[in-house]
Amino acid sequence: MLSKNNKIDCPRCWVKMNQTEINVLGPNIIIDVCPKCNGVWFDKGELNKILKDRKLSDYLTKDIGTQTKSKLVCPRCGGLMDIENAEELEVDVCLNCNGVWLDQGELEGLKTKSEKGFHGNKEEKALEKWEEMVKKNRESSFNRFIRKITR
Numbered sequence: 791m792l793s794k795n796n797k798i799d800c801p802r803c804w805v806k807m808n809q810t811e812i813n814v815l816g817p818n819i820i821i822d823v824c825p826k827c828n829g830v831w832f833d834k835g836e837l838n839k840i841l842k843d844r845k846l847s848d849y850l851t852k853d854i855g856t857q858t859k860s861k862l863v864c865p866r867c868g869g870l871m872d873i874e875n876a877e878e879l880e881v882d883v884c885l886n887c888n889g890v891w892l893d894q895g896e897l898e899g900l901k902t903k904s905e906k907g908f909h910g911n912k913e914e915k916a917l918e919k920w921e922e923m924v925k926k927n928r929e930s931s932f933n934r935f936i937r938k939i940t941r
């Protein structure tokens with residue numbers, strides 16, 4: 791039986807989550823399941839191993855911008871999380887460690903989308919990339935300003 795170092799608390803109910811071993815192609819993975827709300831936590835890369843849909847899992851965990859619309863705090867690293875949309879499904883993703891929180895039923899929802907062929911919303915992703923760029927630009931001009939006045 792594989793095990794991860796630390797048991798984590800459910801970001802919704804704050805109870806210890808159960809570790810469940812899942813058979814996938816390659817080494818098995820352990821996911822964390824909340825005994826109370828049946829929400830599931832996936833560490834980085836684990837969602838892709840279960841969905842076997844790189845496009846969909848990348849869509850949810852890459853180019854996630856910097857906004858934090860989610861009210862959850864990452865159970866793995868304590869980082870801020872954001873809500874990513876796969877059409878009507880809202881998935882919480884950690885901006886720091888790229889872990890993914892799925893409420894009960896959302897994994898099935900994602901699977902269904904994957905089977906139908908999910909293409910995502912390019913405009914929404916483009917907007918997030920743009921926001922990211924603007925933020926980086928703002929930070930670098932701020933840094934230039936700081937360097938100027940501290941010289």
Ligand SMILES: [Zn+2]
Nearest residue numbers: 800803824827
């Ligand atoms: Zn829970």
Ligand SMILES: [Zn+2]
Nearest residue numbers: 864867884887
């Ligand atoms: Zn995290």
